[in-house]
Amino acid sequence: MLELTPDRRLTGGLRLLAHKSESTTEPILRGLVPPELILPLHQHGGNPAVPIVDVGREVAKGETVAAAGDMPSAAVHASSSGRVRAIEERLVPTGSRLRRSLCIVIETDGEDRRAAPSEPLGWPESATARIERIAEGGLAGLGGAVFPTAAKLAAVAGRCKALIVNGAECEPYISCDDMLMREAPEEIVAGALLMCDLVGAPVCILVIERDKPRAIEAIGAAARAAGDPRLRLAEVPTIYPAGGERQLVELLTAEEVPSGEFPSAIGYVCQNVGTAFALHRLATRGEPLTSRIVTITGQGVARPRNVEAPIGAPIGWLIEQCGGYRPDVARLIHGGSMMGYALPSDDLPITKATSCIVAAGPGEVRQSFEEWACIRCGDCASACPARLQPQELLVAAGAGDFARLEALGLDDCIECGCCDVVCPSHIVLTERFRAAKRAHAAHVRRLELSAESEERYRRRERRIEDAESRARAAQEALKAKLRADEAARREAIEAAVERARRRKSRNV
């Protein structure tokens, strides 16, 4: 096995103060059964799953309650045994925002009874069957973006240059991957190799940041024990956002993912370590994805730690399992402090996208600041991993100049928040860029609509014109016919007159 230590540097990025030690002192808390499960059917950017159970139905752990919809999609399974109490719309946290989704609400019976696997167990032979099994198993990327795993793997199968297994958690608070790598390195490595087989990757790079020596040691040992020549271990510097797919590809391969594309466009696929673990579970035990590791941390929680959370567990209940809130809790963040978003309440379920919940104390989070004017210090540009010029984007966004925003690469902004953190004028840059993207999308839609209505108008004009010209033609034809008839009649008369005359002259 080859050790790979990239000396390449990421463009931009930040060294942020880590808050990982708080949640890594205790082992992962397992075996939790919440009183209620709220299972969202739409947890990712793909298509929602389709419910296949009715209210009142008894379900066992691991039983499919909603089948994968049109691809890309992923099935949803009961994460504990109980009875379906409702199927209703609820607010759920997904990868990048809160959204309303149909949810299957299950009242658990506390027995955590597992469904007997109905399928023949074991890992199917053909790649298509495997992809199908992954979709049925409900696997989705557990790094935060929750893209359905089956679709992602299918996209590179057969032309993959390297599988990148992502154990780099660059967000300052998140430690779920670190803990999983420490506690289940063999499964992760085995899962990674299964993925390699599936996509035919010649190389499998296990990426871990340098600030996780224990995870590096554990994964390194497991990889050596596996003894597969495809495995590489890459230790990468602890720079935010090195864990982002585009940044990882740049860091490991010096190649850049083309604008607007996924890494698969250049033959790479990134999979989170948690996903590799889940795949291994699915392949060896037939267990679908019913839980994930979640970091519960922040100054606002009594005992920060990592928990194995059943998907659908209420966040408030999970925090109680970690000692409950401290009195001064101020903000509840879904995800990390950089890209995570604030939750309005803790009455929401854990989804496949939930890597971390930060119950932040007041001093831990940015309060709304008064802004100074941009002093063009360029700190934001130096920090930007997409090599954008945020200070210029700011001006263009303020002016609503969409052409300029496009030229400046607004769409290439990965919304990492680096620019905000370094801006000495405390300008809320990322949020403005998000708003500008929305405005741009609306603008494009408006343009399309107006182009469409213009087209409609033109079609109508053409139709009217056509009708008119057809009418004119008909009229002309009619007139011509009349004229012709008239001429014929006259001719007939003349002929008759002529005949009469001739007759007369003969008679004369």
Next chain:
Amino acid sequence: MKFETAAPPHAVPVRGVPQIMRRVLLALVPAAAAYTWFFGFGLLINFVIAALAALVTEAAILKLRRRPTRRALRDCSALVTAALLAFALPPLLPWWIPALGGFVGIALAKQLYGGLGKNLFNPAMVAYVLLLVSFPIQMTQWVPPRMGDIDYRPLGFVGTLRYSLYEELPPSQSLDALTRATPLDTVKEGLRSQRTFEELRGLSLIGTFGGRGWEWVNNFIALGGLYLLYAGIIRWQIPVAVLAGLLVPAGLLHLLDSSRFPSPAFHLFSGAAMLGAFFIATDPVSAATSDRGRLVYGAGIGVLTYAIRTWGGYPDGLAFAVLLMNAAVPLIDRYTQPRIYGHSAG
């Protein structure tokens, strides 16, 4: 339980504008001390006057524009302008000149463009150049350094203040006896009257590298500049490019003809070279923003400074060079944007 909502990122910002400005001021303290030691209290008096004028002007204009004043005054940017101006002014000046400088810098060069962050030109340099062309006599009355072997009795604090406020000198002193040309001026004039640089080096005003006293002040300014680099307030591109832009032509021409072209070290350690490289050209608002742009911008300032010093009408050209390059910034920015991630070159 309900919670407050806010847009990401939630991480606390690393620093603020006032902190940056205060650090710039702090970085100037050692140089100010050295300057005061060698050239008397004029710097501090001029700074206080210019700063008062700058703050009053800023407050008044913001009032007129109905903008919040307290916050703008707290950002310390007006103080930085005043400090840079004070370093550029001769130490013996009637009070109304630094006052006018403070006013012009803020009113004309900053607020007229829309305030902090909007100005095209460096306010301190606009003020300095305006004063230089308006009051050429007063603006070239420099004093020699306080050094043992220079025959000169400097004015103390009270004497300098009296001159500043009433333009009065002690009975035994005359302005002629107190003031001298700067080392740069001396060398320029000397070379013009066909003396060689080697001869001029022997003059009492000229030191090992640059002007006597001046080399020390420049050293301390460079020290402050290194602190700014260390603290991440400025990045290396501009200072290095300015110094290289000055050093390279100076070195080449000095190699060609060392009698007519002063040594590169003399250029670096006289006049405003270090102040310009570390404190003036690095003013973020009026400088180029991309890394490559900063190299071009800095190099332009260095080369232009050298050209004006050598062939132009003024002994030091830094202020003019900075203003000229300020004007070129939009152009530089336009052509030095880095390639966006994921976009192919070209």
